[in-house]
Amino acid sequence: MKVVGITTQQEVYVGSKERNFRINEFLIIEDPYQEDLLGEVVEAKTFNRYIPLNIYGDFVDNSVLESLKALGYDIDEDTIYISKVRLLNEALYPIQTGSDVRLPKFEEVKDIMIKTSREDGLVLGAIKNTDDMALQMDEEFKELFHTFEEGRLMPQKEIPYIMDLKSMHHYPHIGVFGGSGSGKSFGLRVLLEELMIQNIPTIVLDPHFEMDFSETASYLEEKTENFKDKFKCLQVGTHVGVKFEDLSAQDLKNLLDAASHLTDAMNNVVDILFKPRDSYYSFFNRLQMLTEAQEEGSSDKIESRINSGSDEEERRAWRERKKLFESYDKTCPYNSVRGILWRLKRLGNDGVFSKDIREIETGLQNGKLIVIQGSTRILQVFSTYLLNNLYHKRREYKDALYKKTSAEYFPPFIIVTDESHNFAPKGYESPSKSILKEISQEGRKYGVFLILATQRPTLLDETITAQLNTKLIFRTVRASDIQTIQEETDLTMEECRRLPYLRTGDVFISSATMGRTIFARIRAAITSSPHTINPFDELKSKFKEEDERFLKIIIDKLPVMATDLTDLALEIEQETGTTYTVDNLEERLKQMVDKNHIEKEETIFGYRYKSKK
Structure with a gap:
């Protein structure tokens, strides 16, 4: 392999007769006037004289061809392999043409590929096209995981990609981007498994009810890591909620605003009517x-309701209403009070105020991963x-600690959200967006970090996107999303052009720690999502189950005439409690x-259904 064509300090062309090149593989250029230089293949082509294409385009120009001839390549007879190689670090001078x-x-x-040990990092997968180098790899980096390819498990053959967890203190926050079916959720699951292995306190906002780690993946034969004691799934309104007595007026306004936008007048109503230590009721x-x-309209009308009260209890209640009316009617408009009441009732009906967050705090203190489940709207409110x-x-x-005063310990933790553009949308405000933006800008100092996953990075708030120092980019098709990714990462034009065609599970990892983009494949997850069954398999299975149940009910009652179906329906209802009309x-x-489970024959008295011979 030789350097050919005109070179620069950043890029060179490499030609070979024997060896084809692979995208993203690494090569060392032995420049006689400089030290060895490491580069990465960013484009690769193969051609010979039988290919009826113009080879004098942008990629292979006259200077490259002349160099090939001068180095002894017969471009009219040989198959020539040519690659464009980008240096990882800029050279002092343009590379010498002809360098080996x-x-x-x-x-x-090693120092470029692996930034930390297995014990201190997150093993996410394999760095693609590094199998040649992996042969001499240290034993500690071998046999760490499997990848899932072509429907089966494959043993690790390449250098592992180990994310340096401690580097998040300097380069905080992670973005996980990818379209539907790209492997984004799979990659997020692997990331969360690694956090559990490291016992990192983590909160996951899960609107899809899929981040359950109870079940080991079906493709794993051997007993592997068990996560049952490392995570807990909690549903808003069932297991966790908001303790109303602990709310401040601002907390309450945030919750009500998340339910539906508050006007200035409504905010004022909360400030006036809410008292410290109020209960929900x-x-x-x-x-x-x-x-x-206020619906009565005046103090005189309320007084008449007091006088006409049927008992002392009713009169006392109306006296209390009159007192409230006289105190607050002028400062709290009727429509605004009604608006607050409607929002409060909606949150109460959702069960938001039925529990507290003590279980979440305890889980974080114990280093667990806490999955908060609920609809997107409820999670926006609760989060x-x-x-x-x-x-x-x-x-x-x-x-x-800084002020040298006493305070109860609370651990550093990571916040993970799927569909994060719903929690921090671009272009308009939402209650959860303000706290996420604050954490994205200041959380690093306090040990609070974000992992935000979304199919639509374009819809995610730009301030937050700019703070994501590590980005995992799976297959992405939309041009606007690719443009956003190109603006926010160091992906080259060639790599961006590949984004719509990536295989499921292949990922570009753009990391400030690495200082460059790595092309990797996510390892096989140890656990599986509860939604892995194919919906059409589910449908077929359900039909089969229903058929078997019905067959079990009627098999002993056959043969039966079509004219006797009324009696048969009554008999089935008495025995099983299942009601059928004659038509059903x-x-x-x-x-x-039709499914060949029983037979139907015609008799002189009509049709008869009987067991299959």
């Missing part, structure tokens, strides 16, 4: 009584309160005949 090129040894790339009743009084609360607990602890029962029997 060879494959690097592992020791020559005391605040709700205050709002309700005030609206009922606004939760993240504010936990982030400020951590911040208060760190500030107290006849339809099911015909289906059993």
